[in-house]
Amino acid sequence: MTYEITIGIPIYNKEKYIALTLETALAQTYQSIEFLVLDDRGTDGSMDIVREYQQTHPRGKDIRIVSQPHNMGIGEARNRIMEEARCKYLFFLDADDTITSDTIEILVNAAKEYDAQVVMASYDKIDYVDDTIKKNRYQLPSMVFQEENAFAIYAFHKYGALQANIWNVLMDLSLIRESGIRFVDTDFWEDMVFKYELVQYVTRAVLLPAVTYHYRCLENSLSNRQNGNEISKERIYRNVATVDVMKQRWESVLEKPYFSNWLNFVMKTDYYIVRYVLKNRQRVKPSICNSDLQSFLYSPLSLYDTLRYGTLQSLFFKILYLLPAPISIEFIKILQYIL
Numbered sequence: 001m002t003y004e005i006t007i008g009i010p011i012y013n014k015e016k017y018i019a020l021t022l023e024t025a026l027a028q029t030y031q032s033i034e035f036l037v038l039d040d041r042g043t044d045g046s047m048d049i050v051r052e053y054q055q056t057h058p059r060g061k062d063i064r065i066v067s068q069p070h071n072m073g074i075g076e077a078r079n080r081i082m083e084e085a086r087c088k089y090l091f092f093l094d095a096d097d098t099i100t101s102d103t104i105e106i107l108v109n110a111a112k113e114y115d116a117q118v119v120m121a122s123y124d125k126i127d128y129v130d131d132t133i134k135k136n137r138y139q140l141p142s143m144v145f146q147e148e149n150a151f152a153i154y155a156f157h158k159y160g161a162l163q164a165n166i167w168n169v170l171m172d173l174s175l176i177r178e179s180g181i182r183f184v185d186t187d188f189w190e191d192m193v194f195k196y197e198l199v200q201y202v203t204r205a206v207l208l209p210a211v212t213y214h215y216r217c218l219e220n221s222l223s224n225r226q227n228g229n230e231i232s233k234e235r236i237y238r239n240v241a242t243v244d245v246m247k248q249r250w251e252s253v254l255e256k257p258y259f260s261n262w263l264n265f266v267m268k269t270d271y272y273i274v275r276y277v278l279k280n281r282q283r284v285k286p287s288i289c290n291s292d293l294q295s296f297l298y299s300p301l302s303l304y305d306t307l308r309y310g311t312l313q314s315l316f317f318k319i320l321y322l323l324p325a326p327i328s329i330e331f332i333k334i335l336q337y338i339l
Helices: 018-026 046-056 076-086 103-114 150-157 173-178 190-199 233-247 260-278 290-295 301-307 312-322 325-338
Strands: 006-012 033-039 063-066 089-092 118-129 134-138 143-145 169-172 205-217
Touching: 006 018, 006 046, 006 076, 006 103, 018 033, 018 046, 033 046, 033 076, 046 063, 063 076, 063 134, 063 143, 076 089, 076 169, 076 190, 089 103, 089 118, 089 173, 103 118, 103 169, 134 169, 150 260, 169 173, 190 233, 205 290, 233 260, 260 290, 260 312, 301 312, 312 325
Parallel strands: 006 033, 006 089, 033 063, 118 205
Antiparallel strands: 089 169, 118 134, 118 169, 143 205
């Protein structure tokens, strides 16, 4: 059977949440949807719940289960979904989140109206930490992009112009397959690398202020794992390694009109990691020395190329990397209290 939309749901040990997630997915007002569930070989009863919905729900025939040979992580789970999807548009839904009943209808209508390759909508983030719930809304402006590089220029012109999430994004699957974009093999920020590579291939995109997604940031989730009493040094290094993947691709971006802002984005991400570690240094276990912290600020460009292609901001990061580590780190400490 051919579907217009695939909702891809990667699952790994989400027994407590998957029923509600499936309920909101299956309640979509849009009809031509394949619900592609990726079993990442968890150890709880998540997949038993999915199979029950497959057998009993009125739209159960539209649920298709694909299993990994063993647990391979969220990046490879999403890659498998992209390979298996049978659709024109792909939409990722995390197994502990929910969507409004008209999510797909809103996104598809915008995609058809503007012949868009990508449509991104707004969302609520719900944090669950220490038995408290805090909600934040991330609302996008209403914007349409229909020229080459225009979407990427917007994405990189201001840090945080787009959030790093890849869920709540309707994507033309043919664009993904033709560009060869893949998720990197990591369990944190893999969506950031994918999203900021995706925008470089998009010619036609739409941003919507409508809130269509509810992101549950759970206390034991990857996104909230740093909120405990101890911060893992390994976790920080894995974050840095993910950013390094972006740095390694600098030559493919060099001739783009947004290169200087792309460079600022990548370097600023590592700079904020350094500031985060300094702010929480007593909680980082094992500790990270100043020279290692400074190494996070490595730039793929030489000083000459930074002057030639970069901005004052990227030059600032380059100088921080070239200074003696004690001076560089002390300067960043001072800036934390000023900026």
